Amino acid sequence: MSKKTKSIPVNPANGDFEPGIAIIGRISVKDFEASREFEESHRDNFHLFLLQEKGTTGIEIDFETYKIQPSSLLYIHPNQIHRSTGFEDVTFSGWAIDNENLNPEYLKLLEDITPVKPLLINEDTFAVISEAIALCVNLSKRNHEKLYHSILKDSCNALVGLVISQYLEQTKTTDTLSRFDIVTKAFKVLLEQNFTTIKKPVEYAKKLNISTAYLNECVKNVTGFSVTHHIQQRIILEAKRLLYHSDKSVKEISAELGYDDYPYFSRLFSKVTGISPLTFRNKNHV
Incomplete structure (x- = not known):
């Protein structure tokens, strides 16, 4: 177990991201080999979404350990404490959004479905979400646009909606x-x-x-x-x-x-x- 602190660590969304929204393009595990940040137990002050393309990711969420396999989605709520337990030849994409930028309807739905487990998705759905992420990455680079933040926010919410719809398919619909x-x-x-x-x-x-x-x-x-x-x-x-x-x-x-x-x-x-x-x-x- 990692060294403990007086309070549970909370990771903010930071770096070269628009405040409150982070779009992470396709990355391989090699990009994380020099960092121990993900191995420390923490909460985030944002909703975190991951799309795994290749390899296996070990993750611990609220005392439960999971192995995320290829063609999987994972959603982590800001309340949940988590840490990585290992990467094996991993390629994945991800995005994060805080409550302020999240569509209120989506926020309510996420509260309803939490907690969730990693979710395997079919090939067609994986392709659609991958293409949507690639589009969001390209949009995130166009910070000269007059409506840049609105465009980025809407595109990120579209990704969130796609994920929620996959989880809802596994549960009863409102009707x-x-x-x-x-x-x-x-x-x-x-x-x-x-x-x-x-x-x-x-x-x-x-x-x-x-x-x-x-x-x-x-x-x-x-x-x-x-x-x-x-x-x-x-x-x-x-x-x-x-x-x-x-x-x-x-x-x-x-x-x-x-x-x-x-x-x-x-x-x-x-x-x-x-x-x-x-x-x-x-x-x-x-």
């Missing part, structure tokens, strides 16, 4: 969603926005203008788990991120996650994971 599905999706969005401040199912039900019993019925029908289970799992995921990737004390982490009573938080962590927060941290120190 086929049941009432239970719709309520569950709305709950998950609220949970992501409020998990540090709202801990009770009744408060989420109030925000959705439904009864707590009906919210539980919807969520359990769709996911197999109760509303309380989802609330606790989201809190514990963030706690694990902070325990593993920062040097904050359990008391500091408890406060950051909305618990003034940190012994209660420790008991909750132990109940959900089977081990105490300190045991989790010590077990993962290398």
Whole structure:
């Protein structure tokens, strides 16, 4: 495990990119051999998309390890902590965009589908996305255009839309969603926005203008788990991120996650994971 810091590192989009938008053309692994930046666990302050053409990329995202194969897409949300675990003869392209430049409809859809796994795509779709990236790269070089930023933003959003559509093909479309599905999706969005401040199912039900019993019925029908289970799992995921990737004390982490009573938080962590927060941290120190 890499050296930890007081807070989880956040990588900004920087370099010779238009602020908030980065288009990365076709690159091979050799371009990264001199850099350790991608091997350090971090969050990004942008939405990151990768299209893998050749080779195998190892990546760790929120305690899960993946091998990205050729003709694959990968999306990483700004909340997710990730690092590369190795490149094998890799060629890929990528792009990044922040919330300010992202189409609001696409932002909502990305929040709905997160987290996702690497996605294998067919040859035709791969070719279309590759051509779209090449076009975006060429447009990114035309910074003399009067509407340069708008052109770059729109082209990058087109790429994002193509990726979202591929992930949505693997899930139910909006027209086929049941009432239970719709309520569950709305709950998950609220949970992501409020998990540090709202801990009770009744408060989420109030925000959705439904009864707590009906919210539980919807969520359990769709996911197999109760509303309380989802609330606790989201809190514990963030706690694990902070325990593993920062040097904050359990008391500091408890406060950051909305618990003034940190012994209660420790008991909750132990109940959900089977081990105490300190045991989790010590077990993962290398």
